[in-house]
Amino acid sequence: MVTKEHYTMNAQTMDRMDASAAEAVTSVYTCPVPHSPQAVSGVRRRALGVLAAWGTPEPAAQEAILVISEMVTNAVLHAMPPAELRLFVYADGDRPVIRVEVTDAGSAPVWPGTEPSPDESGRGGVVVDALAIRHGSLTRSSGATTWWADLPAR
Numbered sequence: 321m322v323t324k325e326h327y328t329m330n331a332q333t334m335d336r337m338d339a340s341a342a343e344a345v346t347s348v349y350t351c352p353v354p355h356s357p358q359a360v361s362g363v364r365r366r367a368l369g370v371l372a373a374w375g376t377p378e379p380a381a382q383e384a385i386l387v388i389s390e391m392v393t394n395a396v397l398h399a400m401p402p403a404e405l406r407l408f409v410y411a412d413g414d415r416p417v418i419r420v421e422v423t424d425a426g427s428a429p430v431w432p433g434t435e436p437s438p439d440e441s442g443r444g445g446v447v448v449d450a451l452a453i454r455h456g457s458l459t460r461s462s463g464a465t466t467w468w469a470d471l472p473a474r
Contacts, residue, residue: 344411344412346410347408349367349405350404351363352404353392353396353403355402363392364388364389367385371418376473376474380473383451388405390447391420391444391448391467391469395424399425400424400425401425403424406420409473412470415474417470418472419470420468420470420471421466423467427463452471453470456468
């Protein structure tokens with residue numbers, strides 16, 4: 321059984337994770353995210369094509385696309401541009417893992433009357449928590465935030 325971990329990593333922990341995983345990274349993809357809700361479907365399509373090219377099995381690719389969609393949508397709706405999607409595959413022991421990262425420029429101002437209806441949003445965290453092995457965020461002093469999730473790649 322896979323143990324779920326949810327935590328916010330500090331910069332030192334994230335740096336150590338990236339350094340140890342960097343040796344085992346087999347594939348990397350980055351994509352700027354246009355700051356428009358209409359752009360999410362295009363980012364999703366491009367990511368699905370990349371995952372297919374990497375040979376990711378269909379069920380794992382579809383789960384990754386759900387997480388990508390939630391994280392990119394969150395960045396577009398609730399943060400400031402610029403945003404970027406980064407995908408990579410690395411080995412965690414003997415299992416391949418897909419890391420999904422979405423970096424944005426931090427909190428967006430919330431204007432009165434622009435809050436979405438509770439019926440239309442707020443479930444992204446539940447989706448990510450259900451599908452990810454572990455997930456979290458890192459906020460840098462510049463205000464940029466990186467949301468990340470590790471998913472089984474098979």
